[in-house]
Amino acid sequence: MPDSGGMHLVEFLSGQENSEFGELELFQASENTKLSAIGIILAALYGVSTLVPISAFLGAAGSISLTICLAPLFGILLGPSKGFGFGLVAGVLQAFLSVFVFNISLVVPTVIFGPAVSGLFTGLALQKKATVGDSSFPGPTVTAAYLFVIVLLYLIPNSSTWWFMSLYIVAAVTALALQTADITFDWSKKGWRKYLQILPFTLIGTMTDFSMMTMGAVYILSLPADLFGYVIFPLMLSERITAVIISSILSAVVLTAFPDVWET
Numbered sequence: 337m338p339d340s341g342g343m344h345l346v347e348f349l350s351g352q353e354n355s356e357f358g359e360l361e362l363f364q365a366s367e368n369t370k371l372s373a374i375g376i377i378l379a380a381l382y383g384v385s386t387l388v389p390i391s392a393f394l395g396a397a398g399s400i401s402l403t404i405c406l407a408p409l410f411g412i413l414l415g416p417s418k419g420f421g422f423g424l425v426a427g428v429l430q431a432f433l434s435v436f437v438f439n440i441s442l443v444v445p446t447v448i449f450g451p452a453v454s455g456l457f458t459g460l461a462l463q464k465k466a467t468v469g470d471s472s473f474p475g476p477t478v479t480a481a482y483l484f485v486i487v488l489l490y491l492i493p494n495s496s497t498w499w500f501m502s503l504y505i506v507a508a509v510t511a512l513a514l515q516t517a518d519i520t521f522d523w524s525k526k527g528w529r530k531y532l533q534i535l536p537f538t539l540i541g542t543m544t545d546f547s548m549m550t551m552g553a554v555y556i557l558s559l560p561a562d563l564f565g566y567v568i569f570p571l572m573l574s575e576r577i578t579a580v581i582i583s584s585i586l587s588a589v590v591l592t593a594f595p596d597v598w599e600t
Contacts, residue, residue: 406586413591461537487504497565
């Protein structure tokens with residue numbers, strides 16, 4: 337006949353295990369809910385930010401809005417999968433508001449995918465060992481490979497104005513460096529040092545977002561190389577650097593308030 341004390345011990349341990357498992361499930365559900373809430377807020381802000389122009393870009397929807405400062409946040413705060421999903425929602429929402437509410441035509445439809453692409457590859461840049469099912473791969477290296485492909489696709493028809501790709505190359509090299517770097521965020525740092533930690537990721541996020549506009553301008557609008565190199569490049573340089581800085585500040589503020597959303 338089984339020992340009643342032993343049976344009680346087994347039941348107690350089993351209950352403890354089930355309790356811990358339930359708490360883990362509840363924690364994971366809470367984290368998913370928080371990330372989904374952040375994603376919904378980001379997508380809504382991205383759509384509304386269409387109203388806040390920063391500068392003109394020939395071939396786009398007349399101007400570039402504050403959305404370029406928000407695009408990197410999808411990957412930084414949500415990771416690659418959720419960053420891609422909510423980024424896609426944000427791009428579609430922006431397109432809908434631009435066309436049907438603000439009466440702004442989208443000359444380059446590829447910009448719809450900008451925040452989704454940014455969310456995916458910025459999120460991957462945060463994961464040295466990204467996983468899909470049972471397979472794993474180096475996230476930052478994949479991000480760098482994507483950026484180098486964009487550089488190549490631009491240079492094929494526009495090699496005479498190669499310098500337009502300078503920020504893309506910097507972003508690609510940065511992504512490669514992240515493969516061996518220690519990716520952490522120190523909430524105790526003060527002043528510019530706090531924002532400097534986020535700078536590599538906002539640079540990558542800004543340029544992967546811009547890649548969709550660049551490809552549309554090259555292969556849909558077929559803009560001449562000289563226009564890229566001598567007219568658009570100075571504007572692009574100033575606006576993208578500004579976007580990187582603003583994105584770093586926004587990301588650092590959110591990560592300080594919600595440190596557990598840091599995707600590493």
